[in-house]
Amino acid sequence: MADKAFGLIYTGSSNVQLRELTYSRSVAAVPFAGRYRCVDFILSNLVNTGITNVGIITQKNYHSLMDHLESGKEWDLHRKRDGLFILPPFVTRDNTGLYRGTVDALRSVLGYIRRSAQRYVILTGSHTIFNTTFDEMLQQHIRTGADITVMYNEENSLNTEEQYDDLRLTMQQNGRVLDMEYNPYRTESRCRSCDVFIMEKTLLEYLIEEAAAHDLLDFTRDILLKKVNELKIYGWRYGGYVARLDSLGEFFRHNMAVLERPVREDLFNRDHPIYTKVKDEAPARYGVEASVKNSLVADGCVVEGTVENSILFRGVHVAPGAVVKNCILMQAAEVQNGAELSYVALDKGVLVKKDRRLAGYESFPIIIRKGSVI
Numbered sequence: 001m002a003d004k005a006f007g008l009i010y011t012g013s014s015n016v017q018l019r020e021l022t023y024s025r026s027v028a029a030v031p032f033a034g035r036y037r038c039v040d041f042i043l044s045n046l047v048n049t050g051i052t053n054v055g056i057i058t059q060k061n062y063h064s065l066m067d068h069l070e071s072g073k074e075w076d077l078h079r080k081r082d083g084l085f086i087l088p089p090f091v092t093r094d095n096t097g098l099y100r101g102t103v104d105a106l107r108s109v110l111g112y113i114r115r116s117a118q119r120y121v122i123l124t125g126s127h128t129i130f131n132t133t134f135d136e137m138l139q140q141h142i143r144t145g146a147d148i149t150v151m152y153n154e155e156n157s158l159n160t161e162e163q164y165d166d167l168r169l170t171m172q173q174n175g176r177v178l179d180m181e182y183n184p185y186r187t188e189s190r191c192r193s194c195d196v197f198i199m200e201k202t203l204l205e206y207l208i209e210e211a212a213a214h215d216l217l218d219f220t221r222d223i224l225l226k227k228v229n230e231l232k233i234y235g236w237r238y239g240g241y242v243a244r245l246d247s248l249g250e251f252f253r254h255n256m257a258v259l260e261r262p263v264r265e266d267l268f269n270r271d272h273p274i275y276t277k278v279k280d281e282a283p284a285r286y287g288v289e290a291s292v293k294n295s296l297v298a299d300g301c302v303v304e305g306t307v308e309n310s311i312l313f314r315g316v317h318v319a320p321g322a323v324v325k326n327c328i329l330m331q332a333a334e335v336q337n338g339a340e341l342s343y344v345a346l347d348k349g350v351l352v353k354k355d356r357r358l359a360g361y362e363s364f365p366i367i368i369r370k371g372s373v374i
Contacts (some may be wrong), residue, residue, distance in 0.1 A: 005120040005138060005198070006082075007046040008113070011039065012059030012105055017247040020347060020369040026058065028126035029065040030245060031330050031348070033258045033267070034298040034311055037068055038245060040276045041129045041267075046122065047075045048272045049133040053082035055112050057105050059089055059098075074275045087112060101217030106208045113201050121204055123219075125165070125195035129243040129254070131269050134198070137236040140175075141198045146234040148203075148224070150177065151196035153242045165246060167193035167220055169235050177233040180225050191235065194242060241266040252345055252365045255311055255328050259294055281314055289320060305335070313348075326362070344368065 011028035021030050028039035039056070046054055054077060058065060071077075072084030087109045089099060099105040106113075113121065120141070122134055130153075141149040152169055168189040170179040181187055207223050216222035224233070241263050243254035257263045268274055284297045287304030295307050300315040305322035315332040318324055322335045328345040335341060336354045343360035346352070347370040356374050360366035368374060 003050070003052075004118055005049075005051055005122050005134070006053035006055070006116045006118040006201075007043075007051050007122045007124065008055045008057065008106075008109075009039065009042055009124050009126055010057045010102060010105060011062065011065060011126045012057060012099055012102075018245065018251060019248065020367045021248070021251065022061065024061060024370055025064040026061050026126075027245070028056075029062075029068060030127075030251070031313060032129065032243075032245070032255060034296045034313055036274060036276045037065075038129060039065065039069070039126050040274055041131065042124050042126060043069075043075055044272070044274045045130070045132055045134065047077065047275065049135055049138075051122070051134075052077065052079060053085075053116055053118060055085045055087050055109060055116075057087045057109055059105065062088065068277050070277070074277055082117075085112060101222075102219040103208060103211045103217050103222065106204070106219065107212050110205060110208065113205060116201065119200060120198055121201045123197045123199070123204065127165075127245045128195045129245065129267070130194065130238060130240055131267050131272050131274065132238055132240060133272060134196075137196075138198060140234070140236055144175070144234050145232065147199060147231040148233045149198045150233060150235050151194040151238055152191045152235050153194055153238045153240075154190045155192050156190075165195065165220075165244075167195075167224075169193060171235050175234045175236070177228060177235055180228050182221050182225055191237075194238060243267075248345075248365065248367055249363065252328065252343075255345075256309070256326070258311065259296060259309060279314065284312075287320060290318075347372070350374070 011026050030038050032038055077084035166183050168181040168184055168187045169177050169191040170189050171177050211223055245251045281300035283299060284301040290303045291306045292303055293308045296311045298312060298314045301312050302317045304320040305318045307318055308325045310324050310327045312329050313331040316329045317334045319337045321337045323340045326343050327341045330346060331348045333346040333350045335352045338355040339352045340357045343362055343365045344358045345365055345367045349371045350368045352374045358366055
């Protein structure tokens with residue numbers, strides 16, 4: 001079944017709500033859970049499904065993403081046939097190199113789409129994290145004869161505070177989508193899109209060319225919403241844990257949720273491993289006076305102070321006398337003697353000097369930009 005589909009990941013989302021985290025990187029390259037990037041999850045899901053042809057559409061700030069993916073070796077996508085294709089923007093007579101929306105981005109890679117031998121395309125974003133395979137979803141798509149199948153999950157609460165890329169579905173009992181709402185202020189639907197769509201590639205080509213001819217820009221708002229009654233759209237329910245990194249608060253909350261065993265076992269299911277770039281660093285080292293409780297500590301870390309309820313990425317150094325509680329410390333961050341951090345997220349390479357004190361709140365953590373010195 002998997003040989004009938006190829007994957008297409010759009011990484012160009014301009015997520016201003018992640019501010020400091022996307023200042024020098026794309027959303028797909030945002031670090032998560034100690035040693036991973038957002039793109040690792042959707043890419044691993046495709047590979048675990050058996051898909052061997054994956055295209056990644058980039059737009060800006062994609063140097064970090066390309067450095068992370070390289071040839072796709074860690075995902076077994078360095079192949080003579082098919083494999084991993086990085087699709088950066090380029091300038092032609094019809095393409096300015098700057099995408100105004102997803103329609104422009106998809107139109108720019110129509111050559112890749114047409115060359116792909118597979119019949120179906122699995123179109124995804126890159127800021128939604130979950131662990132599954134798409135076999136059942138593809139089977140349902142074929143069985144129902146749907147034009148488009150949308151993956152969704154049911155949320156327990158109707159939180160309207162975060163409204164970035166919030167696509168809500170209203171469906172019949174058989175799964176047929178009757179209505180869609182995009183970034184609704186108030187909604188009665190608990191069914192929220194996971195930003196994964198399956199359709200025939202010929203249909204995608206037609207929809208993109210038609211939208212471009214009418215100067216429409218957004219795939220969700222300008223195509224799906226306007227054609228919900230015209231196309232046969234079905235939903236496919238995913239029952240596992242879903243993390244949407246669509247704001248700084250959600251980024252912090254979902255990272256901290258990995259410290260909970262049920263969430264960790266769901267996202268890092270042994271039957272569907274999550275692959276990432278291997279760096280072969282030395283194991284974490286703990287000093288004589290180190291105290292570590294309920295924390296996730298990656299390779300290469302040196303912990304000599306106190307760490308509680310925190311996530312430490314590769315190469316983090318917590319000096320003697322430093323106290324880190326309820327924090328996220330990304331790669332190569334350093335906390336010097338006597339410093340105290342609470343509800344803080346340090347981006348890559350941040351230095352917190354001696355005796356500094358930073359404290360945020362669970363609902364409003366402090367985010368320090370990459371390379372900063374405090």
